[in-house]
Amino acid sequence: MVAEATMLAFNGLVKPWSVKDSCSSGCNAAPTKVPLSVEFRGLRKESFALFKTCGIQSSSSVSLVKRQRQIRDGKSQLRVQASASGGTQTFDYDVIIIGAGVGGHGAALHAVEKGLKTAIIEGDIVGGTCVNRGCVPSKALLAVSGRMRELQDEHHLKALGIQVDAAKFDRAAVAAHADNLATKIRGNLTNSMKGLGVDILIGVGTILAPHKVKYGKIGYPDRIVTGKNIIIATGSVPFVPPGIEIDGKSVFTSDHALKLEWIPDWLAIVGSGYIGLEFSDVYTALGAEVTFIEALDGLMPGFDPEIGKLAQRVLVNPRKIDWHTGVLAKKITPAKDGKPVIIELVDTKTKEPKEVLEVDAALIATGRAPFTKGLGLENVKVETQRGFVPVDERMRVLDKQGNTISGLFCIGDANGKMMLAHAASAQGISVVEQITDNDNVLNHLSVPAACFTHPEISMVGLTEPQARKKAEEEGFKVSIAKTSFKANTKALAENEGEGLAKLIYRPDTGEILGVHILGLHAADLIHEASNAIAMGTSIKDIKFAVHAHPTLSEVLDELFKSAKVDEPSSVSRSVNREPVPV
Numbered sequence: 001m002v003a004e005a006t007m008l009a010f011n012g013l014v015k016p017w018s019v020k021d022s023c024s025s026g027c028n029a030a031p032t033k034v035p036l037s038v039e040f041r042g043l044r045k046e047s048f049a050l051f052k053t054c055g056i057q058s059s060s061s062v063s064l065v066k067r068q069r070q071i072r073d074g075k076s077q078l079r080v081q082a083s084a085s086g087g088t089q090t091f092d093y094d095v096i097i098i099g100a101g102v103g104g105h106g107a108a109l110h111a112v113e114k115g116l117k118t119a120i121i122e123g124d125i126v127g128g129t130c131v132n133r134g135c136v137p138s139k140a141l142l143a144v145s146g147r148m149r150e151l152q153d154e155h156h157l158k159a160l161g162i163q164v165d166a167a168k169f170d171r172a173a174v175a176a177h178a179d180n181l182a183t184k185i186r187g188n189l190t191n192s193m194k195g196l197g198v199d200i201l202i203g204v205g206t207i208l209a210p211h212k213v214k215y216g217k218i219g220y221p222d223r224i225v226t227g228k229n230i231i232i233a234t235g236s237v238p239f240v241p242p243g244i245e246i247d248g249k250s251v252f253t254s255d256h257a258l259k260l261e262w263i264p265d266w267l268a269i270v271g272s273g274y275i276g277l278e279f280s281d282v283y284t285a286l287g288a289e290v291t292f293i294e295a296l297d298g299l300m301p302g303f304d305p306e307i308g309k310l311a312q313r314v315l316v317n318p319r320k321i322d323w324h325t326g327v328l329a330k331k332i333t334p335a336k337d338g339k340p341v342i343i344e345l346v347d348t349k350t351k352e353p354k355e356v357l358e359v360d361a362a363l364i365a366t367g368r369a370p371f372t373k374g375l376g377l378e379n380v381k382v383e384t385q386r387g388f389v390p391v392d393e394r395m396r397v398l399d400k401q402g403n404t405i406s407g408l409f410c411i412g413d414a415n416g417k418m419m420l421a422h423a424a425s426a427q428g429i430s431v432v433e434q435i436t437d438n439d440n441v442l443n444h445l446s447v448p449a450a451c452f453t454h455p456e457i458s459m460v461g462l463t464e465p466q467a468r469k470k471a472e473e474e475g476f477k478v479s480i481a482k483t484s485f486k487a488n489t490k491a492l493a494e495n496e497g498e499g500l501a502k503l504i505y506r507p508d509t510g511e512i513l514g515v516h517i518l519g520l521h522a523a524d525l526i527h528e529a530s531n532a533i534a535m536g537t538s539i540k541d542i543k544f545a546v547h548a549h550p551t552l553s554e555v556l557d558e559l560f561k562s563a564k565v566d567e568p569s570s571v572s573r574s575v576n577r578e579p580v581p582v
């Protein structure tokens with residue numbers, strides 16, 4: 001139970017000012033006085049807050065969630081918003097989040113916005129993978145590779161009438177750009193949490209029992225905190241298959257590659273998923289030659305097959321990239337004593353030895369493993385599945401018997417549902433909604449994904465094979481519509497006509513099942529489709545939305561317009577019936 005009171009302080013006097021009742025059950029409880037100490041002009045003042053919400057007792061724990069200094073009537077005032085957790089059992093916090101990555105951060109900000117007393121425990125540095133070793137520094141490197149690509153593309157520049165002398169880069173300065181950006185975003189994340197009153201507790205968190213967490217740093221005594229709700233958001237680390245020896249110099253993961261300590265002439269990239277593809281864009285733009293080693297039969301096996309083929313034509317074939325598919329990197333030995341990196345390949349299916357490659361360096365991009373070691377899951381009878389924390393569709397953690405555990409949730413990479421930064425954050429927001437009595441289930445089919453190559457690839461919902469399988473099981477028809485960037489004025493003005501948008505939909509209802517885009521700014525364009533899926537908007541209606549001309553968004557406009565849906569639109573019907581006077 002959470003309530004809010006707003007206090008006003010006049011020149012050292014702190015007195016209750018107004019009472020905001022946020023009880024969802026609409027009770028008529030009499031106001032309860034709860035002791036509260038506030039800081040005013042550097043002095044701690046004892047006062048009280050008035051709560052008019054059932055379940056709040058005078059013993060309830062009260063926390064400040066917002067302070068705001070104001071000048072009113074020429075006098076300095078302190079406006080304080082406080083929240084209290086009530087009920088029979090008291091906890092130090094309404095919410096304790098373990099892990100201050102983007103998932104934990106998203107959950108924490110939403111929790112304080114909802115008036116919950118919130119703490120976040122971080123065992124390393126705020127920002128987690130995305131900010132320090134993932135999305136943020138990689139996008140800084142990709143920003144450089146995009147510009148280098150453009151400046152090196154004489155043909156493209158000539159078509160625009162531009163002449164540029166040979167483009168050069170300073171490796172250390174490029175690396176510094178990525179590092180500085182991570183530092184800046186980490187600072188923003190930390191300040192946003194501090195500013196809103198989230199307690200940042202430093203140390204590795206371990207669950208001792210339901211609602212109870214221990215945290216501590218080496219050399220310091222452990223502390224124990226209790227929380228009505230605990231959200232696990234401990235993320236993931238690079239997965240390195242057995243037989244591959246990482247030395248961080250010649251055989252490395254994305255953690256090392258982002259530091260850009262050197263640019264090998266010949267880099268083998270093991271795995272052609274998101275990380276492999278994005279780093280191939282960076283390293284080839286900076287002069288390396290790349291060899292992909294992919295266990296499955298084709299490159300980029302996670303993408304819609306048609307988009308994967310196009311990606312190979314646009315992002316792989318014209319570049320200094322070759323590949324071996326259907327092979328596993330069974331053993332990789334780092335460079336030593338003047339010898340190169342040695343990669344032993346075996347056939348994925350038969351496990352027969354295939355080839356031995358000698359390269360300057362190898363980047364291991366074979367997926368990520370959940371980071372749940374030492375979390376104390378055994379203390380709440382939870383068994384991980386390949387390291388992932390089992391959860392239901394509401395991110396509630398499940399025990400060995402498949403039962404939910406009171407007040408225990410897991411979000412982000414640690415639950416393995418969708419290893420994306422914004423998915424982690426959206427899951428955190430969804431959990432906070434639930435614990436503040438708003439049932440909320442995140443539709444993962446509406447969560448977009450993007451690969452920030454040049455040009456970009458983006459997607460939401462099902463791939464064509466997934467949609468066809470679902471259609472067969474559930475007995476409906478699937479249709480496909482496609483539009484090309486070649487017909488888009490803005491793309492042509494930019495001399496970037498290479499690209500495709502693909503819509504997978506139900507012709508009987510107009511439901512959008514999936515959208516896949518490869519082309520200029522595909523990562524931004526996907527949101528019209530993902531929002532439509534999230535809101536349940538049918539193609540019948542979205543095809544009437546108006547897009548500014550000339551913009552890339554017209555690629556999607558054309559896409560929705562070209563779909564053939566059986567029933568007429570509710571929008572067109574209402575427009576026909578009730579014309580709006582202009």
Ligand SMILES: Cc1cc2nc3c(=O)[nH]c(=O)nc-3n(C[C@H](O)[C@H](O)[C@H](O)COP(=O)(O)OP(=O)(O)OC[C@H]3O[C@@H](n4cnc5c(N)ncnc54)[C@H](O)[C@@H]3O)c2cc1C
Pocket residue numbers: 098099100101102103104121122123124125126127128129130131133134135136138203204205206233234235236254275371374375411412413414418419420421422423424452
């Ligand atoms: C190279 C790369 C590029 C990426 N690019 C993108 C991208 O462009 N877009 C995108 O959406 N996703 C991207 N991702 C994926 C994205 O980084 C992750 O999906 C996201 O970081 C997951 O967030 P999280 O909060 O679940 O975990 P993390 O960000 O991993 O954060 C977990 C935090 O928990 C802390 N922690 C762990 N255990 C404990 C403990 N016991 N006690 C206290 N603290 C603990 C860790 O120190 C860490 O700070 C990329 C990943 C990589 C590796």
Ligand SMILES: NC(=O)c1ccc[n+]([C@@H]2O[C@H](COP(=O)([O-])OP(=O)(O)OC[C@H]3O[C@@H](n4cnc5c(N)ncnc54)[C@H](O)[C@@H]3O)[C@@H](O)[C@H]2O)c1
Pocket residue numbers: 241270271272273274275276278293294295296300301302327328329330365366367368418419420449450451452
């Ligand atoms: N732009 C983004 O959103 C972005 C960018 C980078 C990473 N990420 C996230 O990070 C996660 C990890 O990315 P990733 O690219 O490492 O994983 P991934 O799962 O996308 O791709 C891994 C690839 O490695 C292959 N593979 C696995 N073991 C192999 C072996 N021994 N030999 C050869 N090939 C092997 C797999 O078949 C697969 O194609 C992804 O889940 C992704 O969501 C997202």
